[in-house]
Amino acid sequence: MPNQNVTPEQQASDAPQSTARRTAVAELLSRVAPVADELGARFAAAGHELALVGGPVRDALLRRPTKDVDLTTDAPPDRILEIIDGWADAVWTIGIEFGTVGLRKGDHQLEVTTYRSESYDPKSRKPEVSYGTSLVEDLRRRDFAVNAMAARLPGYELVDPFGGLTDLRDRVIRTPGRPEDSFGDDPLRMLRAARFASQLGFAVAPDVVEAMTAMAGRIEIVSAERIRDELSKLVCGTHPREGLALLVDTGLAGQVLPELPKLRLEIDEHHRHKDVYEHSLIVLEQAIAQEEDGPDLVLRLAALLHDIGKPRTRRFEAGGRVSFHHHEVVGAKMTRKRLTALRYPKDVINDVSRLVELHLRFHGYGTGEWTDSAVRRYVRDAGPLLSRLHKLTRADCTTRNKRKADRLRRTYDELEARIARLAEEEELAAIRPEIDGNEIQEILGIRPGPLVGKAYRFLLDLRLDRGPIGKEAAAAELRRWAAEQDVTGE
Structure with a gap:
């Protein structure tokens, strides 16, 4: 001092x-x-x-x-x-x-x-x-x-x-004068304290934490854009857990990212489920450990928010079990709503929401029961987010049971190997029907319109189900489909 x-x-x-x-x-x-x-x-x-x-x-x-x-x-x-x-x-x-x-x-x-x-x-x-x-x-x-x-x-x-x-x-964060005066001048500084805790790994002085807690409601006068920028810097810091925990403990998260403190579900002694809040922070850390080219905002936000649908979908089942059916779908909608309110760019909103929606898809793989068609659909649905989905899925394993963790890791290794094999054989990342829109019109004798799109989607499903079958076979399947649909040329 x-x-x-x-x-x-x-x-x-x-x-x-x-x-x-x-x-x-x-x-x-x-x-x-x-x-x-x-x-x-x-x-x-x-x-x-x-x-x-x-x-x-x-x-x-x-x-x-x-x-x-x-x-x-x-x-x-x-x-x-x-x-x-x-x-x-x-x-x-x-x-x-x-x-x-x-x-x-x-x-x-x-x-x-x-x-x-x-x-x-x-x-x-x-x-x-x-x-x-x-x-x-x-x-x-x-x-x-x-x-x-x-x-x-x-x-x-x-x-x-x-x-x-x-x-x-x-390694401490203090204000030059009274923190109440500093935060009164600009309430965004409360978020900046958490951001610097994340970026620098510094502790925040007790009187600063006390003022943040007392004045958390003042953040409401700050624009969504300024809050978004500070939150992004915090999430992309070297120690985001420290910054996020500070936001939750002071009540600031309840103002700017209320879905996060709501993950602190009460755990009834007769019902068993993970501490979703702690799980989410671990998933964030495990996702960060897989980054290759510096902080990835989309991956980090998806890791942090992937389970925000759980509080709304929690159900107590017989035998002390707890279920969260369709929490990934609910969570994707909540993610889109929150990121939109924070004025994130549309591409970030779309990518993070899609990862949240897809984060459970792997668990249907079981012990490798998926057909090649199902693997193709997994890749197709992930699109350019496939690499991030791999990282998020691996990060989502936080079990302390070493045998279970090893089994999940081996299974995902196998899935990635299958994806790589199919990609090499079929150019999986660029899957499209073997007949394009112009050819559809020529084969069926139809004009541009919604019917062309419907036929295209049929051919895409065919491609995903059966892999490459050649143009001649695809055309034959298209004619068969058109006959069943009673499609006639114009």
């Missing part, structure tokens, strides 16, 4: 730092964007301050890669434009209403924002922004102490008035 007996300004300037330490910190920070120091000299020559600030400082000190280069200054936006004129290779002003000017210099993209403070009216979704003149006051308004550090330019002199460096060492 910073010394409470001196002002933040004194802490920023008087904190004892050895020359070696200052040099080491400056060297780390200079790696973010070497051109930033050059820009700092330009601002200084114009009589203005410039500092590298926030996430880039934090990540540099943690030796984490960062894509953002965020800078802050006492210069107002119009003055920023004057200073960078002739130096920047490109400039954009899309955020200038909020005091931000974007620019590109060589391979680096930077954003320069005027010192500011922002807060929310209790009934508004949009922040009120006002400009300031003090770097320390600008840092004071930021969400957490680990993000309330800056490096003055030129030279990369660290400014840390609220103990962010100590918090990085202790």
Whole structure:
């Protein structure tokens, strides 16, 4: 914690730092964007301050890669434009209403924002922004102490008035001032606390957790899009369980993703079923362990939400058993509704919902009783999601019974081998009828219309059931089908 007996300004300037330490910190920070120091000299020559600030400082000190280069200054936006004129290779002003000017210099993209403070009216979704003149006051308004550090330019002199460096060492998330004030200014910061717990693996300070719990209802004034973005970053973090658990424990999940805490089903001592909430978190972790090219948002959301239909479908059966019939169908509909409310893109909504719907399909495979036709349909129904469905299905095995787990793994290995064999023989991923729409019209003597689509679906089912049979045989089957349907040419 910073010394409470001196002002933040004194802490920023008087904190004892050895020359070696200052040099080491400056060297780390200079790696973010070497051109930033050059820009700092330009601002200084114009009589203005410039500092590298926030996430880039934090990540540099943690030796984490960062894509953002965020800078802050006492210069107002119009003055920023004057200073960078002739130096920047490109400039954009899309955020200038909020005091931000974007620019590109060589391979680096930077954003320069005027010192500011922002807060929310209790009934508004949009922040009120006002400009300031003090770097320390600008840092004071930021969400957490680990993000309330800056490096003055030129030279990369660290400014840390609220103990962010100590918090990085202790791996803790605190607010620069009272958490109630910080969350009152922007309720989204409550979700950001959980997101940083996920991304950094840091603990959240008890007073911050207490404020999140007390103020969870305030999140309702934040737009769905901002909530979605924070939730996606949380789910794609390195430690999503920690962030999600924090959302559930504080009541925030009940506001933004209510299906998640509802998985905490009461377990009657006379009825047996898994802890669905804990199971879902384990499935998420096991899905993550199978990722090959970094975080996969669609896979992670599907793993987290795959069982959200269980609370609505739970039935107590004779003999102490509990059933959840058709929970995958109900869950797919719930998933679509929730992701739509959170304004996720349509492709994400469709893919996650489809995976939830299909996640139980494998269990009909038994010990390999599926025909080749059933395997083809499994592949056809999964389509481009087949690889993700493989991972989700494997992740969904959380039994502690080693023999059962090994049996399920071997069975799915066998199914994947069959899929690979059929794919090699039949180009399974591109299954389509052996006769196209134009040929259907020619063979049956019909014009374009719904009947062509109906015939196409018949031929597709034929292809899935019997595999490749050749065009001649397919045409004969089409004529037989048309005769049964009493189809006549026009």
